[in-house]
Amino acid sequence: IEDDWPGEPSDQYWRQQLDQAEEELRQGSWSAAASRAGAAALRGSARARWLLARAADAEAEARRDNRLLTKAITSYLDVLKMNERLTDNRLLEVAQRTLDRIRFRGNYLSAEPVYRLLIRRFPDVAEYYNNLTVSFLMANRVDLADQVIKETLQKWPDDRFALAHHGFVLKTKHNRLEEAVDAFQKALEGDVGPATEPRFYYHLGDSLLLLGRYSEAQEVHKRGAALGHFLSPAQRSLYNVDRLKSQPWWNIEQTPYSNLARALEKSWKEILKEGETAKALYEQEKEGLKERGEWSQLDLFVRGQEVPNRCKRAPVTCGIVRAEAAAAGCRRGQVKFSAMEAGTHVRPHVGPTNCRLRMHLGLSNTKDTYIRVDQETRQWQVGKTLMFDDSFEHEVWHNGTGTRLVLIVDVWHPALSPAERRTLPPI
Ligand code: LMR
Ligand code: MN
Incomplete structure (x- = not known):
């Protein structure tokens, strides 16, 4: 152990104090360990700092106190500031624990100095670059992730993990779809390597669909399904419960709805009147799903919660929805009016989850409007409902005249248990 702490006090007494604090910490006496390692004479000791940080960490864990955890993380970062005193192995140990606690706390931006330090000490390990990218993405800092990805690809142009994330940023942030496709294709070549994840197959296929390169998209979807990344080539939602019955169109009479x-x-x-009177509140669809036209929506329920003040505008609609808990409480769906102008084409796309079914009530101008779900195209009728599973690929055309209005009501898939409806994370 001694060699493990170069530059530490060689004094026998203090060394024994630190050994004893180590033993106390191991036995769970974090406060005893902390007061022993906190002696003024040990202020310059990296080993004492490491003990103090772990004692604070143990206390935070015992008390389940996030404020204490934040303090512990700061203490770990202080140890890392003394990195010149740490051997490679010790640095790795301290860094791993620090990163683990940072992730647990969800404070992803504070991982940056740790990764920068690791990168400086181990410049040949691409993993540290890539993990820094992930931290920035978790912190929703695509701009910072983008820079790290570029640094990574400068050093390792064929790094598949970096290439896949590069594709993701190009697609979702910059809408540079051709380049995204090239990056994904390199990352997933031969269907091997660290980037072979469902979401990258999804985004590659989706980029191809957005570019209108349909047959290439189809190949990717077949590959993804064969690898088990999708439920099937047509059903490409990423948040799934596996055992659920899957079919594109549902007969409502054969459901509890x-x-x-x-x-x-x-x-x-x-319902039509309520949808039309609230027109000023509609919001443009901005996911880039429509190839041409105008398409706007008015949310009433989102993730199983009423949108504040909305139901005042649509009391009849909301009253009917509230009477069905599987609709009002569907935390993986929405209830919304959807208004589409003549001439609109919505590109083929899939919803995020197989846990909901989507009911539509036709309200106005449904003539010459079409919805394809997987292989089968149907039409709305005013005053009539239809039901489909939007985790299957679907596409919409409004070739008629006037604003086509429908009410969309998502409901839990009937085969989900009450416990699943309560506990599945919302989408
Ligand atoms: C969709 O879910 O993409 C479409 O059903 C929406 C719509 O308004 O037709
Ligand atoms: Mn859709």
């Missing part, structure tokens, strides 16, 4: 459908159909005129 026929009462909901009947109630909506019975009140369609009032």
